[in-house]
Amino acid sequence: MPAIPERHRALVALAGGTGLRWGECVGLRWESIDTAAGTIRVERVAVEVNGHVTPKPYPKSRAGRRVVPLPSMVRHLLEQYRELYGTGQAGEVFINEAGTPLRRTLFRSRIWRPSLVRAGLLGCVTEDGDKFRGSWPTPAGDESELFPTRAQAVKAVSRRADGGLRFHDLRHSYASWLVTSGVPVPDYSG
Missing domain, CATH: 1.10.443.10 (Intergrase catalytic core)
Structure with missing residues (x-):
């Protein structure tokens, strides 16, 4: 956990x-x-x-x-x-x-989905040089983007990824x- x-x-x-x-x-x-x-x-x-x-x-x-x-x-x-x-x-x-x-809505967006990303259960965040690459599934296929910090990448993946537990x-x-x-x-x- x-x-x-x-x-x-x-x-x-x-x-x-x-x-x-x-x-x-x-x-x-x-x-x-x-x-x-x-x-x-x-x-x-x-x-x-x-x-x-x-x-x-x-x-x-x-x-x-x-x-x-x-x-x-x-x-x-x-x-x-x-x-x-x-x-x-x-x-x-x-x-x-x-x-x-x-509140369920805030828990889901601020706690639950970012926790899934950190656990590797929703998208993924990897180091890419001095930045962090966030990758996530969408209906059109996987997408990714570079972010200056791991926290920013986790937040973006948790908001943009489709699906998840x-x-x-x-x-x-x-x-x-x-x-x-x-x-x-x-x-x-x-």
Whole structure:
């Protein structure tokens, strides 16, 4: 996970390790996490409309209210996160630098897609003399451009590249992991 900024590793680990949706992760409050039992109660979500994140007191469906196991690695990252970044005003787990809930649109453009580029999962950035070449796929074929810094190349590739993994794909990976481990996945609705 080194490609993901430290502040957001617990969020990505939570989604990948529990199969929670974006809104369930961002709507999660500390009162819903039982570290002793190693469980999370999914009982609310957060939705973003016109750039504003608001909590809803229920998940996507009735079956969405559930208790999910919390892997020890994720529990450890959550405990570190709380110690380093605190708690939101309403007890939210994941907050931005201003102490408010994370916005999906900004997370995707500023954190998620650049992390994919740094991890080599979306386009690529290579040294080219004293500059950095960013290369990315488009519907018309691959494109590339030189940039003065690695950070500028990563930013450009993350904005211009087509495709790439979505945050929601962590949920699908979790379901696949359960199936291959022989764990029944009763009501899995993407």
